[in-house]
Amino acid sequence: xxxxxxxxxxxxxxxxxxxxxxxxxxxxxxxxxxxxxxxxxxxxxxxxxxxxxxxxxxxxxxxxxxxxxxxxxxxxxxxxxxxxxxxxxxxxxxxxxxxxxxxxxxxxxxxxxxxxxxxxxxxxxxxxxxxxxxxxxxxxxxxxxxxxxxxxxxxxxxxxxxxxxxxxxx
Amino acid sequence: xxxxxxxxxxxxxxxxxxxxxxxxxxxxxxxxxxxxxxxxxxxxxxxxxxxxxxxxxxxxxxxxxxxxxxxxxxxxxxxxxxxxxxxxxxxxxxxxxxxxxxxxxxxxxxxxxxxxxxxxxxxxxxxxxxxxxxxxxxxxxxxxxxxxxxxxxxxxxxxxxxxxxxxxxx
Numbered sequence: 001x002x003x004x005x006x007x008x009x010x011x012x013x014x015x016x017x018x019x020x021x022x023x024x025x026x027x028x029x030x031x032x033x034x035x036x037x038x039x040x041x042x043x044x045x046x047x048x049x050x051x052x053x054x055x056x057x058x059x060x061x062x063x064x065x066x067x068x069x070x071x072x073x074x075x076x077x078x079x080x081x082x083x084x085x086x087x088x089x090x091x092x093x094x095x096x097x098x099x100x101x102x103x104x105x106x107x108x109x110x111x112x113x114x115x116x117x118x119x120x121x122x123x124x125x126x127x128x129x130x131x132x133x134x135x136x137x138x139x140x141x142x143x144x145x146x147x148x149x150x151x152x153x154x155x156x157x158x159x160x161x162x163x164x165x166x167x168x169x170x
Numbered sequence: 171x172x173x174x175x176x177x178x179x180x181x182x183x184x185x186x187x188x189x190x191x192x193x194x195x196x197x198x199x200x201x202x203x204x205x206x207x208x209x210x211x212x213x214x215x216x217x218x219x220x221x222x223x224x225x226x227x228x229x230x231x232x233x234x235x236x237x238x239x240x241x242x243x244x245x246x247x248x249x250x251x252x253x254x255x256x257x258x259x260x261x262x263x264x265x266x267x268x269x270x271x272x273x274x275x276x277x278x279x280x281x282x283x284x285x286x287x288x289x290x291x292x293x294x295x296x297x298x299x300x301x302x303x304x305x306x307x308x309x310x311x312x313x314x315x316x317x318x319x320x321x322x323x324x325x326x327x328x329x330x331x332x333x334x335x336x337x338x339x340x
Contacts, residue, residue, distance in 0.1 A: 060227060
């Protein structure tokens with residue numbers, strides 16, 4: 001299946017000059033969504049993975065379906081202020097200003113191998129921060145995994161210390 | 171399995187006087203997370219469902235795993251400004267002020283039976299707005315389905331025109 005055909009391209013979103021890769025057209029197509037989850041499942045079925053972490057919000061979609069398929073627990077990596085118990089937090093740079101991601105301190109057991117999932121690799125800032133969270137919580141990053149990679153933005157460089165997988169590359 | 175044992179109770183979050191039901195402890199437990207997805211799958215396997223819609227953000231987790239299990243497409247119901255293509259939008263009342271949820275106009279085909287999923291039924295405002303979205307897009311609400319229902323808040327009254335299912339009731 002040509003997954004790129006299922007992704008809608010939307011010019012100038014969220015701002016002028018950006019071509020947004022809209023995955024909602026893929027997600028609503030049962031064969032395409034199933035194909036993506038199956039490919040991730042095949043890739044990780046024989047890996048040593050203890051937990052699957054999804055990055056808010058679109059990362060939750062793929063990570064949750066995959067965690068269930070692999071018979072693993074699911075961890076949310078969230079925007080600030082959303083998690084109710086004790087958290088650890090990592091700040092990262094945006095083009096203008098900074099942003100932050102959080103994880104519960106008890107989300108990961110020491111030595112757990114955590115598979116990190118997001119829908120899209122752009123500049124890599126969010127994923128790098130999520131890797132820092134996993135390590136600070138005592139876990140190991142098994143792999144950083146994406147449905148889509150925007151290769152021009154060179155996000156791989158920012159997470160070059162980790163294993164990286166992307167299913168669809170633009 | 172006693173799922174309530176897997177849910178963590180956190181007093182005074184997000185504000186004083188509220189006992190927050192934290193599902194992250196359930197989600198990270200593979201048996202508990204698997205049990206929840208299995209129960210939803212068993213309930214809906216023989217229902218006539220065309221699409222599964224998840225409400226941002228925690229609703230995405232259960233809805234995505236379930237959509238995959240049922241072999242259906244996934245639709246995100248999102249907070250304002252997140253969806254890149256043409257949307258429809260429904261405003262609803264909060265205790266102070268209003269909020270809004272959005273869906274792509276083309277998320278649902280006319281006559282599609284849509285299963286709506288969220289993690290928690292509290293006052294029912296968000297789910298009622300999501301039901302309005304589905305109907306305005308031409309779809310039918312197959313059921314409003316929740317992992318947790320806070321019965322004291324009487325959210326059922328707000329969505330009484332629809333089928334309702336909740337897995338865990340407090």
